[in-house]
Amino acid sequence: MFIKNKIKTFSRNFIFRLGVIAVLLLMSATGVQAASGLEIDYNPAAFTAPATLNISNDLTAANLPWQKTAITPVYQYSLISKGLHDPIYSFNLKVYYDGDNNNHKQIYVQDSLSGNWSPLVTVDSPEGKYVSAVTRSKQGRLIVLADEGVMTVGKASWYKYKNGLFAASPDFAKGSVLRVYNLDNNKSVDVTVNDYGPDRSIFPDRVIDLDYVAFSRLASPGAGVIYVKVEPVTVVESDTVKATPQNTATPNVTASSSIIVWEKTGEMLWGKDETRVAPLASLTKLVAVKVFLDTKPDLNKVVTYEYQDEKYNYEYVKPWESARLTVKEGDTLTIGDLLYSALVGSANNAVESLVRVSGLSRIQFMAKMNANATAWGATNTHFVEPTGLSIENMSSPRDYAIITKEVLDNPIIKKVSTTLRYSFKTINTKKAHTLNNTNQLLRAGTYDISGSKTGFLNEAGHCLMTRVATAQGNLISINFGSTSKAASFRDNELLIKYGLALLANK
Known part of the structure; x- marks a missing residue:
């Protein structure tokens, strides 16, 4: 009316x-x-x-x-x-x-x-x-x-750093220009964000921290803390953020296909062309490691590296294009070292080493990878080699959500795939190796991530699987074919945030 x-x-x-x-x-x-x-x-x-x-x-x-x-x-x-x-x-x-x-x-x-x-x-x-x-x-x-997720009214304190019209903000990117008003006297100052903070887990009511000079434009530094309002003047955004504005009812992602699944029920909470079959790149490695671990290996057993292991990789890429563990023929290391190298560092030659020491022939190993996928219900998934370097390794986000649930049921895979950093020394040379996890979301520590794997091929684009533990159960977020590395992490985080919002209503 x-x-x-x-x-x-x-x-x-x-x-x-x-x-x-x-x-x-x-x-x-x-x-x-x-x-x-x-x-x-x-x-x-x-x-x-x-x-x-x-x-x-x-x-x-x-x-x-x-x-x-x-x-x-x-x-x-x-x-x-x-x-x-x-x-x-x-x-x-x-x-x-x-x-x-x-x-x-x-x-x-x-x-x-x-x-x-x-x-x-x-x-x-x-x-x-x-x-x-x-x-x-x-x-x-x-x-x-x-x-x-963005606070614009609250308290502000000051710090001494650059002695200029600068500020630290947890909400706006560096380079953004903000107009800050003292709500007690209506004085204002324009500041440029050049740092991150304050930490809202410690100061939940602090909207911004101002450089001493900027704070002095609004109040006496002796006040310590003032009540302010922040107005964005110029907001700095990455090209990825600009390309995918979120003024939509569901996530706007660069990925060609993606899915969010509630693991507890298997329910698809949201998807984008989720049944589209495409190369899955290094996401292949989780399935290979599952087959290897099913052989019940001794992770402390010392094995010898063979150059043939990486030669298999070069059937698909040039030597300088392959992520690899820098070891040489005859170097010795433990099976556990190879396992962490395969998942934390996504080393292709380490995967082939695991295949060789598994006790299975390469043909048998690949047959088991494919048999597992079929038995789990990932019927549109097929592998021709164990690393993900071949564009003939194919799956879909829908299939890979099924695979994720199965492979992460193994506590070793869960632990290794979420390890931030792993260091070891080859036994014969004492050469130190340090591997950093390729998932930036894991390193950020924002979510309780209980499973993770990245992947990239030119033909596949950037792929990422992340499983997040929540009070309602695990949330699986998968994107295939994101347009860049940065876009892949942003796509996946958007999926996580949307999935968490949907789960909150369950």
């Missing part, structure tokens, strides 16, 4: 406001906590005849950006006049929200054709509990969304 607002007349402007009464009906669907209202302020010269404002609350908030949280209802508004509208005039929007919300908030408007939502340049006024923006549209649908 449309509600016609009373008109308040001022010397130059008309202001309309809707006080929403029935907003509580939206609480379960949008997370709205209380009532809010909408004001539209405009110059009367915008119309050649008086205008009437119609506003309704829309209970359907479809296609909202998945990373945002609604803090108001959807408003559908229209300014109707019997006269003409002069498009040079804009409309000032003011939307009220209830409760204290310290996160970054923006007014989003919906495109009537695509249904997608896009943000307006928005100013948050936490002292009045409203946000404002400017639009040239005399009708449309809008909503206020908050980014739960």
Whole structure:
């Protein structure tokens, strides 16, 4: 039902406001906590005849950006006049929200054709509990969304480092320019982010830390801590982030195919072309290691490296193109060293060494890899060699989710695949080797990762499997064919975040 607002007349402007009464009906669907209202302020010269404002609350908030949280209802508004509208005039929007919300908030408007939502340049006024923006549209649908991962209202302290207009932020990338307001005196200063911090696990209410010089523009350093508001002026984003904006209802990833699976039930929570069969690169190695471990080897047994092991790799790539453990013919090391080299360092020659010392012929070994995949239900998966260097090693995200559950049931694979760093010395030469895990998400430590493997071939693109432990059970996230190494990690983290959000509602 449309509600016609009373008109308040001022010397130059008309202001309309809707006080929403029935907003509580939206609480379960949008997370709205209380009532809010909408004001539209405009110059009367915008119309050649008086205008009437119609506003309704829309209970359907479809296609909202998945990373945002609604803090108001959807408003559908229209300014109707019997006269003409002069498009040079804009409309000032003011939307009220209830409760204290310290996160970054923006007014989003919906495109009537695509249904997608896009943000307006928005100013948050936490002292009045409203946000404002400017639009040239005399009708449309809008909503206020908050980014739960970005804080813009809270406390700020200071530090001495560069002695300039700089800041440390955990929310905005280095190089971003932020306008910081002291909410007690309304003084402001523009600062450039040049460091990371404060640590919100220690200071949960700290929005930013300012260099001594910048802090002094807002208050006496003797104050120690002040209450501030942060407005982004220029936000630095990587090319990958720019290429995949997240103003969509589901993750926007560069991967050609991907999947999120709740391991406990096998339920696919979300997928993108998840049954598409393509080369899986080094994700192959987990299946090879599973076959090897099924032979019940002694991981402390000392074995001798043979050059033939890496010669198998060179059937598919040039020597300098293959990730390898730098050992020579006759070098001795333990089977455990080979195992960690294969999974932590993704060394192709180490995998072939495991095949050779497994007690199986190479043909038998490959037969077992394929038989396992079929028995597990990964029927669209096939291997021709154990490392992933061949483009004929094929699978799909859907199949690989099945494989992930099976291989990570082995505690050794779980442990080795999530090891950050492994060091050892070849026994005969005493040469030291240090291997670093190729999964950057594991190194970041943000998630409780209980299984991991990266992969890359030119023909496969960048591939990544990550399994995250949650209170609801393991979450498996897989992307095939991401456009770059950085994009692969970002794609996978987007999948993890979306999966965690979906699991929270289970």
